[in-house]
Amino acid sequence: MNATSREDKITDAFVAMTDALMQDYDIVELLSTLLALCTDILPVRAGGILLVDAAGELELVASSSEEAAVVETIIIAAGAGPCIDCFTSGAPVIVADVAATEGEWPRFYATAIEQGFRSAYALPMRLRDEVVGVMNLLGSEPGTLSERDRGVAQALADIAVLGILHERNFRKPESISEQLHLTLDSRILIEQAKGVLSHGERLTMPEAFDALRGYARANGITLRVAAERTVRREATSAEIVAGYAAEPAAE
Amino acid sequence: MTLIPGIDHGGARLAAPFLQLLPIDGVAISILNADRRASLVHASDATAARLEEIHFDLGEGPAFDAFDSESAVLVPDLASADRWPLFLSDALLLDAAAVFAFPLAFGAACVGTVLCYRAQAGGLDGTDVEMGVNLARAVAGPAFRQAMILAGDDTTDSSPIEMRREVHQATGMVLLQLDVTATDAFARMRAYAFSHGVTLREVARDVVARRLDFSTVND
Numbered sequence: 001m002n003a004t005s006r007e008d009k010i011t012d013a014f015v016a017m018t019d020a021l022m023q024d025y026d027i028v029e030l031l032s033t034l035l036a037l038c039t040d041i042l043p044v045r046a047g048g049i050l051l052v053d054a055a056g057e058l059e060l061v062a063s064s065s066e067e068a069a070v071v072e073t074i075i076i077a078a079g080a081g082p083c084i085d086c087f088t089s090g091a092p093v094i095v096a097d098v099a100a101t102e103g104e105w106p107r108f109y110a111t112a113i114e115q116g117f118r119s120a121y122a123l124p125m126r127l128r129d130e131v132v133g134v135m136n137l138l139g140s141e142p143g144t145l146s147e148r149d150r151g152v153a154q155a156l157a158d159i160a161v162l163g164i165l166h167e168r169n170f171r172k173p174e175s176i177s178e179q180l181h182l183t184l185d186s187r188i189l190i191e192q193a194k195g196v197l198s199h200g201e202r203l204t205m206p207e208a209f210d211a212l213r214g215y216a217r218a219n220g221i222t223l224r225v226a227a228e229r230t231v232r233r234e235a236t237s238a239e240i241v242a243g244y245a246a247e248p249a250a251e
Numbered sequence: 252m253t254l255i256p257g258i259d260h261g262g263a264r265l266a267a268p269f270l271q272l273l274p275i276d277g278v279a280i281s282i283l284n285a286d287r288r289a290s291l292v293h294a295s296d297a298t299a300a301r302l303e304e305i306h307f308d309l310g311e312g313p314a315f316d317a318f319d320s321e322s323a324v325l326v327p328d329l330a331s332a333d334r335w336p337l338f339l340s341d342a343l344l345l346d347a348a349a350v351f352a353f354p355l356a357f358g359a360a361c362v363g364t365v366l367c368y369r370a371q372a373g374g375l376d377g378t379d380v381e382m383g384v385n386l387a388r389a390v391a392g393p394a395f396r397q398a399m400i401l402a403g404d405d406t407t408d409s410s411p412i413e414m415r416r417e418v419h420q421a422t423g424m425v426l427l428q429l430d431v432t433a434t435d436a437f438a439r440m441r442a443y444a445f446s447h448g449v450t451l452r453e454v455a456r457d458v459v460a461r462r463l464d465f466s467t468v469n470d
Contacts, residue, residue: 054265055393059415071416181389188358188392188419192433195423195459205420205459231359231423231433 006041010152013037017159026222027183028190029213030163031062035135038156039064042149044137045117048074049125049160050083051133051180058087058134061187066194066206069115073108074136077120081108083134086122090131092150095120097142118142121150123157127165132180135160186224193227200237211244218243261397262293265390270295272382273375275351275367279303280390282355282363282398283318284438284445289363290398298346303366305341312338314364317352321361321434323384326350327374348372351380353387355394359433360422362395399451421455428466439465 016037020030035047048063048070058078063070077083082093082105095101098118102109112120119139124131135157145153164183190212197208215235216226229235262280269278277299280292289307294300306312312335317324326332327349329342342350347368355363365387375383392415418440426436440458443465444451457463 053393054268054390055261055396056264057393059392075416182385184392185356185358185388188415191416191419192358192360192423192426195420195425196427197423198420198459199424199427228359231426233426237427 009041013041013156014159017156017163021163024222025163026186026216026224027164028062028186029216029223031160032064034156034160034163035062035064038135038137038153042137042145042153043141043143044119044121044139046070046073047135047137049133049135050074050078050087051125051164051184052087052131053184054181058083059184059187061133061183066209068205070138073111073115073117073138076108076111077105077122077136078134079107081105082120082122083136086124086134087131090124090126092124092154093120093122094144096144099142112138116140119144121145121153123150123154125157125161127161132161132164186227189224189227189231193230196230196233197237197241201241203241207244211241214244215240261400262394263295265394265397266293266295268386268390269365269367269383272386273351273367273379274369274373276370277347277368279366280355280363280394281314281366282395284441290401292363292394292397292401299366299368301345302342302347302350302368305338306366309337309341311335312342313350314352314366317354317364318361321354321356323354323380324352325375325380328372330372346370349374351375351383353383355391356388357391357395357437358419358422360437361434362391362437363398365390417455417459418451421458424458425465428464436465443468 017034031049035049038047039045046064048060050058050060053059060071060075060078063074082095086093096119098109098112098120117138117140119142121137123135125133125135137153164180193212194205194208197203197211198205203211212226212230213223216223230237230240266278266280269275277296279294279299279302281289281303282292283289291300291303294303303314306314313324313326329339329348329350332339347370349369349372351367353365354361355365421440422433422437425440426433429436429439440454441451444454454463
């Protein structure tokens with residue numbers, strides 16, 4: 001793996017995304033994979049994608065990790081922090097040193113520092129003239145992204161928008177906002193399914209997500225379908241978790 | 252239920268896509284709990300508000316059926332319908348000839364209904380029905396938040412955005428604890444929050460932290 005140069009990784013990432021777009025895929029899964037690529041290619045430790053809902057608020061639909069530390073930091077950044085500022089202005093927001101944000105965003109400052117994040121980047125996800133969401137990246141060290149890294153990050157954010165639109169076009173052309181909201185709805189189902197698995201099999205929420213993902217992959221179904229099966233209890237929590245226990249965290 | 256239609260701008264924004272994209276004349280969005288105690292989030296006009304109100308006065312109607320069945324209920328011609336005698340006796344006095352009701356689906360849980368009416372009789376085509384179902388999905392979360400704000404509930408919650416994940420996760424846990432659907436699990440959490448004078452978010456947080464288990468709750 002060390003033999004792979006950074007350039008190759010970037011190329012591979014774009015090829016992988018393009019490949020995914022050619023097939024039927026699950027949008028939450030695709031966005032999660034894309035964020036994992038970001039943490040691999042760019043000098044960041046975690047990332048999340050937020051989309052705007054029908055009331056104009058940002059909702060977290062995918063993250064590089066389901067860990068509470070990551071989820072909480074990004075959600076707070078969407079309330080009062082770099083994400084909401086990026087969404088409102090439509091321009092990237094670069095926080096080179098989180099330590100300098102105490103006056104501006106006290107809660108974001110406190111949470112990010114506590115979770116070990118020292119830098120944050122929020123990039124607008126644009127569709128023509130409209131900002132439909134934000135890609136948020138978090139780094140462990142203070143510092144800014146190089147011009148080049150910024151370009152790579154923005155390109156990945158643009159791919160995320162394509163992924164959201166394209167998935168729906170597989171089914172039928174619908175209004176853009178409807179496409180966004182179906183993505184948000186998938187996320188709700190996934191959270192409900194995580195709850196079922198967490199209670200049924202005594203898993204943490206991140207473990208429950210991994211188990212759900214493993215079940216979806218093993219059965220060739222989307223995360224959304226796996227979540228529906230779980231919540232409607234067409235499969236028992238034990239059945240869904242069975243494959244995960246045998247083959248944990250197959251990343 | 253005491254709202255004057257048209258002044259709650261948040262609700263109006265949620266209703267606008269239905270009016271723009273479907274061949275209808277009015278719409279009422281309401282959030283229901285398991286006992287069908289409702290909060291009206293928005294009604295676009297007096298007829299829509301009254302159609303919604305009749306449900307609660309008489310205890311029956313297409314919107315209740317949409318909530319119970321978690322699927323769209325279409326009544327292209329009220330004059331020839333016979334399913335809800337009480338509802339129809341009042342509805343037929345209004346300026347409405349057709350009614351279409353869609354469930355507000357919050358993932359797998361149903362939290363309320365969108366009731367649309369048209370002054371002239373006639374059905375919706377397949378595309379319209381699908382549009383209605385998808386729009387109702389899209390506005391379910393925001394409508395629910397709006398209902399909580401209007402009810403004065405959870406207003407101490409400075410960042411409603413943070414509660415959502417826990418509420419959905421808790422819904423999944425409670426449905427297993429009680430062996431019920433997601434809709435019923437969600438309704439039970441709301442009822443518990445209401446009867447204990449705490450917020451839904453606090454209930455959800457306790458469930459997720461395994462401090463509260465509904466299989467051992469008696470209420």
